[in-house]
Amino acid sequence: MNVRKILASCVIALAAFAPQFARAVDVKVVPAAKGVEVWFVEDHTVPVVTMSASIPAGSVYDPRGKEGLAAMAAALMDEGAGKMNSDAYHTALGNKAIQLSASPSRDYTVVRVVTLAENAKEAFQLLGLAIARPRFDPDAIQRIRAQMIESIKQEEQDPPTVAGKAFSRLFFANHPYAHPVGGDIDTLSAITQNDLRQFAHAHWVRGGMKVAVSGDIDEATLKTLLGAAFDALPATRPAPPPNVARLGAPGVHVVPMPVPQPTIEFGLPGILRADKDFIPAYVANYILGGGGFSSQLMKEVREKRGLTYGIDTDLNTYSKAGVFVGQVATKKESVKQTIDVIRQVMSNFVDKGASTAELTDAKTYLTGSFPLAFDSNTGIAAQLNAFQRVGLAPDYIVKRNDMIEAVTHDDIKRVAKRLFNPAKMTIVVAGGITDAKAPAKSAP
């Protein structure tokens, strides 16, 4: 290839990339495992198969007084199944270097499997056994409960976690999104073997399960293996979680901690994934705080003032609520200043919207970086499963970049005004404010 040609092409061709990519990811919807939605990308480059499966088993379904049940069940998924006790099950996974994990979140538990292609059959057998015939042996329950409790104690010294937990409690109030996914020491202590069995029976189910697979396997084999893994599961589906009444607890809430660097978590009601303004909001969030070094908040708080190592905002979309949330850590002497800067940047953004350069840059980043998530089997399975969880269709991969390109300055202004009201922010400081003039309340 000619060097000069390469150089010329890179300067001009900013947006030429996306269409080429859409063709490169060939997602098949595989009619496997009765009623389960399976998206599949076949690729034989690396002899690895990865799967990401989301089951309707999030912490939102935790019964009152048993908060942490979904998480404890997930942590017990690889602790024995069928005739195998915990050690036998772990040995079976280890003998074939199969990686199996279950990560609980608010709406779903996400089960991931990574295996060498040559062990795919054993991997899906072991997965099926774990999810359909979990043992919940008393010994394993005791061990996992003790680990979860120690990890909660450990988190009590970690400002980002303390801030995040306090924020959710305040923000979601009485809704089951309010409690930590991992539960509390008291509620974990109250969970019984029977609770775990009932939870698995109701929530480790085929109804509402979404599966994405990528890697070195053919469609026919995959169908057989998925069928064997999931066909025995109940086809029921849990009742949807309750709707959210109100969101947010405006004001500054301090959770005292003896640390040199407090964490500030701040947020506002966000936007549901199905809202037609979600994509404009996504672009607006990138410009305000989601875009790393390109974001207005990073420029003002880190680059100009050196107040932090990093500041980041996100639009979290749960099935029943959207949350705009950001996190930043700074020394306790500059907490007040940092909060002031955040408020100023937000209010300025609501007044002025984005500059032409900011909007263009946001679009070229968001469209151009889309393929990066698809550079590995693990990345593909995770990305596809994330789309499935929020109810998107496979053709979203083709349409997405056009939707981002279509966002206008008016769209940005509209969503900024709707979302980023600095006066309504719920702000939690985990640590202390030494220069505080802010009206500080104590978090529960």
Place this chain on the structure above:
Amino acid sequence: MRFAGAGRAALLAATMIFCGAATPPPPSPPKAFQFALQNGMQVLVVPDHRAPVVTQMLWFRVGGDDDPPGLSGLAHFFEHMMFRGTKQYPGGQFALIVARNGGETNAFTTHDYTAFYEQIAKDRLPLMMRLEADRMANLDLSDNNVRTERNVVMEERRMRVDNDPQSLMSEQLAAALYLSHPYGRPVIGWPDDIRRIGRVEARDFYLHHYAPNNATLVIVGDVTPDEVRPMAEAEFGKVPARELLPRAEYAQPARMGETRLNVSRPDVKVPVFIRMYRVPSYAEATAGEAESLDVFAQLLGGDATATLYRELVVKKKLAIDAGASYDGYTRDDSSFSVYAVPRPGVSLEALEHAVDGVIAGLFSREAAPADLERAKTQLIASATYRRDNQYSLASVYGQAISIGLTVNDVEQWPDRIRAVTAESVRKAAIKDLNKIEAVSGNLRPGK
């Protein structure tokens, strides 16, 4: 394979390495192609055509080891300064241009090396090369930039270390373990040293270490060596080589006695026992020794079927969690770590005693064949899993080359793990897990 620019006098004779021709399992290992530019820069290309994406990593053979006395943290600080702009791309333009082109960028520093990377659409690779080549030679080190960035680094230190008693103890364990060797200084720097870093120190550091003849470029992704070679020559080839400050050699004197650190702090919520042994790294070990240590770490504490977990967590119920790890990819002596978190009511002393019992058991008899096989299988599979991802694939090569290993070392590693025996594991463990060469730490809640 033919390189587009092959035969030009401008380039050194290329070393091309096609690897793993005769390994038993069918999956073909990635082919890494290696060559050098005339200014001394090493280039490595690993094609992976799954997505139209490339990862560029630029590895400099400079790190915390090269911090001058009283200026610990300078190498890491300098990693930050590389994002602060040049004459041609001032201010934060570097990161902005990468983002504008749909790319990701970041960097990391260890005692041995500093690496910068970008992941981006393949057709933007020449632009990424131009930006990296530019900041290798033309950085703007003004006072104001230095001052603001020093505050950012202090915040990074508070976040990673000062806020977390376990990190603070690990920092002190390393300081005690490595005696006067710079591995005992934190890469991020002691706070007093970070405050001393100024423009002059930064400038000296830049001129002495940032040069093509001190760097390895690793490109992984949807490119061929034919494409990469002329690009690299056009962009990096024009950066002149510089006279480097030679890396200092440091004594690693034998330790004279077991060392212990007892730490009680009010911010500790969960007690923990940690021991670090000073052991040979891959760069120093005798044939098969480091591989045996890797297998031993897996057997002792790699997962829930490892001996520490089975004995202390599952059977004796003394621990909440327990594990071990070996970080063998360093130039000088590396570390082998063991940790255990006690169940409530179990003393750290009783727990340590039990840990020692488990280790003594593995010294006295060879691992069961099934356990050995499982440990090896998992390590060998990890090499395949790393190939699934451009970042980890590029890291494996870049790290190995930056500490003085070769492409062959990387690609033959699975075979060398296969060759490890129960006897070689036991011998390496007995030789290298020597308590005189270790520091044990007890971290507990207290005043």
